[in-house]
Amino acid sequence: MNTKVSHIAIIYLLAAVCSGGMSLAQDLKLVENGTSEFQIVLPEDASVQEIQAAMVLQDYLQRISDATIPVHHDDGNIADLEILIGKVNRPEVSGVSLEELGPEGHYIGTRDQKLIILGGPEKGVIYGVYAFLENYLGCKKYSSNVDHIPRRSTIHLGQIDEMEIPVFSYREVFYNDVYDPEFMDWHRLHSFSGKGSSPTAWGYWVHTFHQLLDPKEYGESHPEYFSFYEGGRHAGLVPSWDGKSVQPESQLCLTNPEVLEIVCENLQKAIDENPEAKYWSVSQNDNVNYCRCEHCAALDAQHAAFAPEQKLYETHGSEYPALGMGSMLTFVNKVAERFPDKIISTLAYQYTRVPPKDLVPAKNVNIMLCSIESTRNEPLETGDRAFSEDLKGWGKLTDNILVWDYNIQFSNLLSPFPNLRTLQPNIRFLKENRVSAVFAQGNIQSGGEFAALRAYLLTKLVNDPEVDLEKEMTAFLLAYYGQAAGHIKAYINLMHEHNQGGTDRKLSIFGGPVQEEDSYLTPDLIIAYNGIFDKAEWAVKDYADQLERVRSARLPVSYAMLEIEKENSAEQWEILDSGAKKKLPNEISELLYDFVYHCIRTNVSRLSEWHTPPKEYLEKYTMVGTED
Numbered sequence: 001m002n003t004k005v006s007h008i009a010i011i012y013l014l015a016a017v018c019s020g021g022m023s024l025a026q027d028l029k030l031v032e033n034g035t036s037e038f039q040i041v042l043p044e045d046a047s048v049q050e051i052q053a054a055m056v057l058q059d060y061l062q063r064i065s066d067a068t069i070p071v072h073h074d075d076g077n078i079a080d081l082e083i084l085i086g087k088v089n090r091p092e093v094s095g096v097s098l099e100e101l102g103p104e105g106h107y108i109g110t111r112d113q114k115l116i117i118l119g120g121p122e123k124g125v126i127y128g129v130y131a132f133l134e135n136y137l138g139c140k141k142y143s144s145n146v147d148h149i150p151r152r153s154t155i156h157l158g159q160i161d162e163m164e165i166p167v168f169s170y171r172e173v174f175y176n177d178v179y180d181p182e183f184m185d186w187h188r189l190h191s192f193s194g195k196g197s198s199p200t201a202w203g204y205w206v207h208t209f210h211q212l213l214d215p216k217e218y219g220e221s222h223p224e225y226f227s228f229y230e231g232g233r234h235a236g237l238v239p240s241w242d243g244k245s246v247q248p249e250s251q252l253c254l255t256n257p258e259v260l261e262i263v264c265e266n267l268q269k270a271i272d273e274n275p276e277a278k279y280w281s282v283s284q285n286d287n288v289n290y291c292r293c294e295h296c297a298a299l300d301a302q303h304a305a306f307a308p309e310q311k312l313y314e315t316h317g318s319e320y321p322a323l324g325m326g327s328m329l330t331f332v333n334k335v336a337e338r339f340p341d342k343i344i345s346t347l348a349y350q351y352t353r354v355p356p357k358d359l360v361p362a363k364n365v366n367i368m369l370c371s372i373e374s375t376r377n378e379p380l381e382t383g384d385r386a387f388s389e390d391l392k393g394w395g396k397l398t399d400n401i402l403v404w405d406y407n408i409q410f411s412n413l414l415s416p417f418p419n420l421r422t423l424q425p426n427i428r429f430l431k432e433n434r435v436s437a438v439f440a441q442g443n444i445q446s447g448g449e450f451a452a453l454r455a456y457l458l459t460k461l462v463n464d465p466e467v468d469l470e471k472e473m474t475a476f477l478l479a480y481y482g483q484a485a486g487h488i489k490a491y492i493n494l495m496h497e498h499n500q501g502g503t504d505r506k507l508s509i510f511g512g513p514v515q516e517e518d519s520y521l522t523p524d525l526i527i528a529y530n531g532i533f534d535k536a537e538w539a540v541k542d543y544a545d546q547l548e549r550v551r552s553a554r555l556p557v558s559y560a561m562l563e564i565e566k567e568n569s570a571e572q573w574e575i576l577d578s579g580a581k582k583k584l585p586n587e588i589s590e591l592l593y594d595f596v597y598h599c600i601r602t603n604v605s606r607l608s609e610w611h612t613p614p615k616e617y618l619e620k621y622t623m624v625g626t627e628d
Contacts, residue, residue, distance in 0.1 A: 027158060028157040029154075031065040033153050033154060034067055035067055036067040038115075039081070040069055040071045040083045040085060041074050041085065041090070042054050043073070043074055043087050044074055049086075049119070049122075049124075049126050050087075050125055053119070053128070054086075057129045060139060061155075064137060064152055065152055080113055082113075082114045082115075083114070083115045084114055085125060086117075086118065086125050087118070090114070092111040095111075096109070100165075101120040101165065102124075103122040104122050104124050105120050105124050106120070108136075108162045109160055109161050117132060123185065126185050127188045130187075136157060137150070137155065140475065141182070142475075142476050143183070143456065144183050146452070147479075167464065168435070168437050170190055170436070170438070171188060171437070172189060173442060173458045174439065174441050174442045174444055175443055175458075176447075176451070177455060179191060179195035180196065192439070193205070199276070201278045202277060203274050203278075203281075204280050207281075207285050207347075209282075210285055212282065215236065215237060218262075219236065219237075222258075224253060225253055225262070226250050226253060227252070227291040229290075229292045233253075236248075236249045243610065247285065247286065248285045250289040250290075251284050251289060254291060254327040255296050255299060255327060255331075263282065264335060264338050267280060267282065267335065280343070283347040283349075284328065284349065284352060288320040290352075291327070296327040299326040299327040301326070302358075303325065303359045304326060305354055306324070310322075313386070322353060322354040323351040323354070324352065325348065326359065328346065329346070329356055329359055329361060330359065332344060332361075336364050344362075344364060344366065345365075345366035346365065347368050347370065348367050348368065348369040348394065349368070350373075353370070353387075353390050354393070355393035367398060367401050367402070368401075369390070369402070369404070371384070372404075375506040375508070376419040376509060377418070377419070377500065377505070380405075380426050380429055391430075391433050398434075399436055401437070402438070403435050404439045406441045406509045407440055408448065409510070410510055412512040412607065412608065413606060413608060414449055414555055414604070415449060415511075415512055418496045418520055419507065420453075420454065420473075423454075423457055423458060423469070424465065427461040427465045428465045430465075442455060445604075445606045446603045447603060447604030447605060448604070453473070456476050457472065481546055481553070482543055487536035488553055491529055494525070495520050498519055499519060512563060513559065513560035513563040513564055514567045530554075533557065536554075537550050537551065552598070555595060555598060561591060562621070569585075573622075580623065581622045584622055592618065593618075599617075600614050600615070
C-alpha cells in the first residue's frame with residue numbers, strides 16, 4: 001500500500017478508535033473446524049456488484065473450509081460476527097471514505113469481530129473480495145481453468161487495514177483466455193470491446209477516420225477530404241491486413257473545415273446511439289499516407305519538434321519520417337472542444353508518435369501512444385531510445401496517456417519469443433512516466449507461445465508493476481506444469497540467456513524463427529531444448545492435463561524446426577509426380593503431422609495474426625513456391 005493511502009487508512013482508524021465507535025481487531029475467527037458463526041451482510045438496497053461480491057465470497061469460503069455462511073441484509077438485527085460487503089448500514093463502514101477509493105479502488109479491514117470489504121462504484125467491491133481471497137486466504141487464479149483453492153478447516157484473520165487504488169485507470173491484457181469473466185474480475189481487467197464481465201467504456205477504439213468519414217461515401221464526390229500526396233488526392237481503398245476486406249489507402253485532410261464538420265456530425269450520431277460510452281477514438285487509419293497539402297504541411301511544420309526526416313521509424317517493412325502531431329492534434333483538440341463531456345482519444349502511432357512543439361492536448365484528449373517499432377529483446381527504456389524520448393515528451397504535456405505495448409510476434413504466433421524479461425521493466429517505465437492506462441497487446445487467437453504464462457504475468461504487472469514477478473512465475477509454472485515446472489523454467493532461462501540484446505539485432509514482432517538461427521535458435525540450442533522437453537514430458541507422463549500443457553509448450557520448438565528446415569532444405573526435397581508438391585523427408589513429415597495434430601486437438605486457431613489455421617499450414621507446407 002502506498003504511503004498516502006496508508007496514512008489515510010490509519011487516520012480513519014485512529015479517529016474511530018478515539019471516538020469509541022470501533023476498536024482494533026484481535027484475531028478474527030472466521031471459521032472453526034469447518035463451521036462459522038458469521039453472517040455476510042449486504043445493504044438493504046444492494047447493488048448488483050455488492051450482491052455478486054457477497055455470493056463470490058460465500059462460494060469460496062465454502063470451497064475452502066466447507067463452512068456455508070448465510071447472506072443477510074442490514075435491515076435485521078446487528079450481530080457481533082459479521083462480514084460487511086459494500087455500503088452496509090453499520091458504524092464500522094461509516095469510518096471509511098468511499099470517495100478515496102475512486103471508481104475501482106477497494107478497502108479491506110477488520111474492526112472488533114467484523115470483516116469489512118468496500119469498493120468503488122464500478123467494480124471495486126468485487127475486486128476487494130477477490131483481493132481478500134488471494135492476499136489473505138491464499139487462493140490463486142492462473143488461467144480460466146487453472147487455479148489454486150487451498151483447503152482449510154479453520155480460518156483466523158489478524159488485523160487488516162488495506163486500501164488499494166489501481167495504478168492504471170485502464171488495464172487490458174489482450175489474450176484470448178483472459179476474457180473469461182471470472183479471470184477478468186479476479187484480476188481487475190477491462191476490455192475495449194466489451195468481452196468478459198463488464199460493458200465497455202469505449203464507443204470507438206482505434207483507426208476510426210474511415211468510420212467518421214467513409215471514402216466509400218465521399219471518395220468520388222469529395223476527393224479533397226482525403227490526403228494529398230504524390231501530386232494528387234487519394235480517396236481509394238486497398239486490401240486490409242486480414243486479406244479478406246478493404247481499408248482506406250490514406251488519411252483525411254485535417255485542415256479542410258468540411259472534414260471537421262462531417263466528423264463531428266457522425267461522431268454525434270454514434271454517441272447518440274451509445275451515450276454511456278466515455279471514450280471515443282478520433283484517430284488515423286492504419287497507414288502512413290498522411291496529407292501533405294499546403295495547409296496540413298504548414299501545421300505539421302509549425303509544431304514539429306524535429307526537422308523533417310531527422311527521425312525515421314520503420315514497421316511493416318516500410319520507413320517513414322516521424323512527422324509529429326501538428327495537424328492531427330490541432331484537429332483532435334477541435335473535436336474535443338465540441339464534446340466536453342467525453343474523452344476523445346487519438347493515436348500517437350507511427351508518423352504521429354513524436355510529441356509536438358507548442359501544442360498541448362486538450363484536457364479531455366487521450367493520447368494512445370504505440371510502441372510497435374520497438375525491439376523486444378531489451379526493455380523499452382534502453383532498447384528503444386527514440387520511443388523512450390517520445391514517451392517522456394508526452395509525459396511533459398499530459399497524464400492522459402494510454403500506451404499500447406506489444407508482447408507477441410504477430411506474424412508467427414507459435415514462434416519462440418523470449419521477451420519475458422522485458423515485461424516488468426516496461427510496465428515500470430510506463431508507470432514512472434505518467435502513463436495512466438495500458439493496453440498489453442497479446443494473442444487474441446486461441447493458443448500461442450506461452451500464452452497463458454505471458455497473460456498471467458502481464459495481468460499481475462498492470463495491477464502492480466513492483467510485484468515479485470519471479471515468485472509469480474515460479475508459482476504459475478508449478479500450478480500449470482506440475483513436476484515439469486523446473487524443466488519448463490530451464491527452457492525459458494536457456495532461451496532468454498541466448499536472446500542477446502545490446503547489439504544491432506532486433507527481436508521484432510514481425511520476425512520469425514529463420515531470423516534467429518544465429519541467436520536463440522541455433523542447431524545446438526534446439527537440440528538442448530528438445531532434451532529439456534523430453535525430460536519434462538517424462539516427469540508428467542501420468543498426468544494427462546499437465547502432459548498436454550507441456551506438449552503445447554513444446555509446439556514453438558517444433559514450429560521453429562519446421563520453418564528453419566523448410567527455409568534451408570526445401571530446394572533439395574524431391575518433387576512429386578503432380579509437380580505441385582514436394583516429398584518430405586520422413587523425420588520432417590513426422591514432426592509436421594505431430595505438430596499440426598496437437599495444434600488441432602488443443603484448439604490452436606491460427607499460426608499468424610490474421611491467417612494460417614493449422615490445417616492450412618499442413619496443406620501449404622509442401623507446396624512448391626508457396627509462402628505462408
